Amino acid sequence: MKRHCRVCGAEYEYCYSCEKVHSWRALTDTADHYYILNVLMEYQGDHDAVKAYHALSKRGVNIRETDGLLPSVKMLMVEIASKVKGMNGTRKKAVPAGQAVVEKKDEKQLHSTDDAEVSE
Numbered sequence: 382m383k384r385h386c387r388v389c390g391a392e393y394e395y396c397y398s399c400e401k402v403h404s405w406r407a408l409t410d411t412a413d414h415y416y417i418l419n420v421l422m423e424y425q426g427d428h429d430a431v432k433a434y435h436a437l438s439k440r441g442v443n444i445r446e447t448d449g450l451l452p453s454v455k456m457l458m459v460e461i462a463s464k465v466k467g468m469n470g471t472r473k474k475a476v477p478a479g480q481a482v483v484e485k486k487d488e489k490q491l492h493s494t495d496d497a498e499v500s501e
């Protein structure tokens with residue numbers, strides 16, 4: 382029985398004994414992708430980008446490395462990355478050299494209340 386991973390779209394073999402031993406086999410081809418899927422589903426529920434970011438990096442997932450992932454998954458990863466970036470400023474440069482980084486130039490300022498109290 383063939384299935385497609387909900388994270389990367391890869392085809393993988395699935396059988397009913399998989400279901401008993403590894404429940405994640407019902408949705409993804411690897412345990413890592415199942416982990417990503419869970420984090421992203423949670424993020425879709427609570428929109429907590431920081432939590433999602435930390436959960437992913439704890440697992441060793443590079444949020445900017447979205448090559449080969451499904452468009453919907455990629456979109457969420459990019460969204461989380463840009464939100465987290467907007468919060469931390471530009472201090473964090475944790476991208477290893479030699480990786481193709483697709484930088485999106487729509488920086489979202491999440492805390493732009495600094496200039497709210499301009500008195501004349």
Ligand SMILES: [Zn+2]
Nearest residue numbers: 386389410414
């Ligand atoms: Zn996968």
